[in-house]
Structure formats: structure tokens, C-alpha cells
Amino acid sequence: MTDFNSSSFQPAMFHLTGFPGQEAVYHCIAVLFMLLYITAIVGNCLVLCIVWADRHLHQPMYWFLCMLSVNDLGMSLSTLPTVMGTFCFHFTAVTFNACLAQMFFIHSFSFMESGILLAMSFDRFVAICNPLRYAAILTHTRILKIGLAIVIKSTSMLFPFPFLIKRLPICKSNVLSHAYCLHPDMMRLACADTTVNNIYGLLAILVTYGLDSLFIILSYIKILMTVLNIVSHEQRLTALNTCVSHICAVLPFYVPIIAVSVLHRFGKNAPLLVHILMSYVYLFVPPVLNPIVYSVKMKEIRKRIFRVFSRDKM
Template identity: 75%
Template sequence: MAEVNLTLFQPATFHLTGFPGLERLHPWISIPFCALYFSSILGNCTILLIVRRDRRLHEPMYFFLCMLSLNDLGVSLSTLPTVLPLFCFGLSEVAFDACLAQMFFIHSFSFMESGILLAMAFDRFVAICNPLHYSSTLTTPRISRIGLAVVLKSTAMLFPFPFLIKRLPICRSNLLSHAYCLHPDMMRLACADITVNNIYGFFAVLFTYGLDSTFIVLSYLMILKAVLNIASREQRHKALNTCVSHICAVLTFYVPIIAVSVLHRFGKSAPPVVHIMMSNIYLFVPPLLNPVIYSVKTKEIRKRIFRKFV
């Protein structure tokens, strides 16, 4: 049997699809996407502006909230360069290296969000379980180090991804399934063994989402134990109420991730539009809802927004 020598091939560009079969409706589809981007960027910038200008909000909880808002801005801005040109102007081509860069930033910001939510869970744990040492435990330098550790951990975990893709021969097609570049989507186009990509991708997800979610759950178990030991019902309610915003943010982030993972494993027969919609929810919903959640459920933020705009 003649041996077939596979030469490394990387296309100059990838073609993004958005919603396959609905290309004629892309100008109309661009309207909700523009609204999503505008609302997400406006909401997160508002949170950052309010915390920056009001010195009474220069506390650990609001510093972590600023980290979350900055990260959500990063998520929105990393997808915007391909999503809006595709839906608004029909520009579907993206350069190979630009696609790798976008993939790196999208996954990095997603990993960072998981780490920031864990840091916010630690903040709630210290505030409720050890309130007397809250200020001395979460000092500004320590908060900065926590933020730096989240960034370094996420970028270090994602650093091999572009090289793992670049070593693969992309010869099946250059057509991607979404309006942005993702590692699993690019990996499927390879006509070589992708075992290393699969193993490392699974390790990165498990080490990031798995560990972070486990520690978040453990933090809330200890918080619940501490709250149940409070004698006053009113104080118990007040303590739990400070966690509502963070719990909503955790659910907003992790529920779509779990849904995408379950659909990827067990819903392969589902229509492609279902997979595309779930991926869009996973990327676009948290940056949109997080400012809304904290504006509605956090009294201090809500009061300052009301004073500023009303």
C-alpha cells in the first residue's frame, strides 16, 4: 500500500459562517448582536466608572466586581472584530494568525472569569465567616496579587493552544462553524491525529473550571454553615443577601458552560443551529447580565446609578 505523505498545510484565511442557511437574514441578525454589544459595553463601563469615582466603594467586593467588568469587556471586544463585520457587512474571511489570536483571547477571558468568580467567592467567605479580619485579610496589595495570579494562570493554561493548532495540517476545509474562532472548531478541521489537543484541552478545562467550581461550592458550604450559626434571623437574611449577586453571576457563567458540554457530548444529533445558539449564549449572556445583576441586587451600586442618571 502506497504511503501518503501529509504535508503541513495551513490556509491563509478561515471562513466564518455565523448561522448556516440564514445568510440572507444576517443583516437582521446583526441588530440583536449590536444591541448585545452596546448593552454589555455600556453596563460594564458604567460599573467601572461608578466604582472609580466613588471612594466609598473602594472596598474589596467592588474591586473584584471591577475585575469582573473588565474581563466581560474583554470577552465582548475579543468577539466583536469578527461578529459584527460578518453579520453587518458579510465579511466572513479572517486571517489564520488573527483567528489564532482571537481563539486565545476568547478562551483566556473565559478562564479568567472563572478565576475571578472564585476570588469573589473567597471575598464573601471572609466577609461572612471572618468579618473582623476582612479588611486586614483582603488588603489592596493582596487583591492586586490575586488578580495578577488569575491572569497569569489563565494565560499560562492557554499559551500552548495556538501552537497545538499551528502544528496540525488543516486540509479538510477552512470553514468554521461560528462567527468567531474557537479551539474545538479549528481542531476538527485537521486531517491528522488530534489526541494531544483533546487531552490538553480536557486537562485545561478540568484544571480551570473543575477546580474553580469545586472551591466555589466549598466556599458556599462553609458560608452556609456560618450563617446557620447566626442566632438572629434578620442577620442570617442580611448575610445571605450579600451573596445573591455573586450566586447569580456564578449560575449565569457556569450553567451555559455545562449546557454546552452536555450538548457536545450527548447532543451530536441536534441541529447545528442549536450548537451555535448555545455557544453564543455561553459567550454573550454573562457580559450582558452581570452588570444588570449587580446593579439590581447591590444597593450601593443601584443607588449611585439612580443618582447619576435620574
């Protein structure tokens, strides 16, 4: 019997779901998630330590990379308690307010990642299209302001979400579809009109992911036009190579988001497992891939990682 608060028609507890029907292999799934968390946390911490320790890397491009790493750590730590609790200990209960808090942090870090990727595309735009003024435009003060603006914008956009959920009477069920709390998943349990939630959720997505992705595309169109005007083939390749890491970070972030949105609105008949897997990809792939991509593609980071491990061997 679902445990509801009689005064507000809200459940005292939500129950999380891992992979329905796969409970027998949860220990194997737990090992996989543990490896993903370790890779994400160690990789992003390594990037932060390398940039912090080397004064030669105290440049705009690396400061934005540090923002991305901090954000990825936040995303990983937001999902870790409930995901590992579900798959390691079969502990699926989470209080209503704790679920609201986790929902707020997961969506906030997701919105912030989009803003940081936009800032990184602006960094590449200035570096390639206006290299002589690069240092003058992207000063430390301006980078700090950009970071604060991303945080304020993301958290302010997400601030109404918990209140929009809290006003709804939730009486259909208290079982969520994932091992963590998301706004659409909590909203579907309401037995009242969710038009306001749907409209505001769509508005927040368009203002954040929609505008950010549009400006990223426009910046790369301008970058491509500038690169094509470079006479030297070698310089052209060098300029494009500086953008490859960023493109490799943008695609794993936006492609799953688009896929999840399309499935949520048009894939009602798709198997439940597909919805669950795409949601996990959307939350887990970017924090794992970003430090790997940047460590492989950025020569300065790669050299310092090799130096750290060569010291350990000595």
C-alpha cells in the same frame, strides 16, 4: 477551492459562519448583537466609572467587581470585530494567525472569568465567616496579587493552544461553525491525530472550570453552614442577600459552559443550530447580565446609578 499554504498544510484564511440558512435575516440578527454589545460595554463601563469615582466603594468586593467588568469588556471586544463583520457586512474571511489570536483571547478571558468568580466567592466567604479579619485578609496588595495570579494562570494555561493548532495539518475544510474562532472548532478541521489537543484541552478545562467551580461550591457550603448558625433571622437574610448577586453571576457563566461541553461530547446528533446557540449564550450572556445583576442587587451601585441619571435629567 480551499486556499491552503502548501508548506504547512494550513489555510491562509478561515471562513466564519453565522446562522446557516438565515442569511436573509442577518440584518435583524446584527441589530440584536449590536444591542447586546452596547448593553455589555455601556453597563460594564458604568460600573467601572462609578467604583473609580466613589472612594466609599474602594473596598475588596467592588475591586473584584471591577475585575469582572474589565474581563467582560475584554470578552465582548474579542468577539465584536468578527461577529459584526459576519452579520453586518457578510465579511466572513479571517486570516489563520488572526483566528489563532482571537481564539487565544476568547478562551483566556473565559478562564479569567472563572478565576474572578472564584475570587469573589472567597471574598464572600471571608466577609461572612470571618468578618472581623476581613480588612486584614483582603488588603489592596493581596487583591492585586490575586488579580495578577488569575491573569498569569489563565494566559499560561492557554499559551500552548495556538501552537497545538499550528502543528496540525488542516485539510478537511477551512469553514468554521461560528462567527468567531474557538479551539474545538479549529481542531475538528485537522486531518491528523488530535489526541494531544484533546487531552490538553480537557486538562485545561478540569484545572480551570473544574477546580474553580469545586472551590466555589465548597465556599458556599461553608457560608451556608455559618449563616444557619446565626440566631437572628434578619441578619441571616442580610448575609445571604450579599451572596445573591454572585450566585446570579456564577450560574449564567457555568451552566452554558457545562451545556456546551455536554453537547460537544454527547450531543453529536443534536441540531447544529442548538450547538451554535449554546455557544453564543456561553460568550454573550455573562458580559450582558453581570452589570445588570450587580446594578440591581447591590444597593450602593444602584444608588449611584440613580444619582447619575437624576443629574442628567436636571
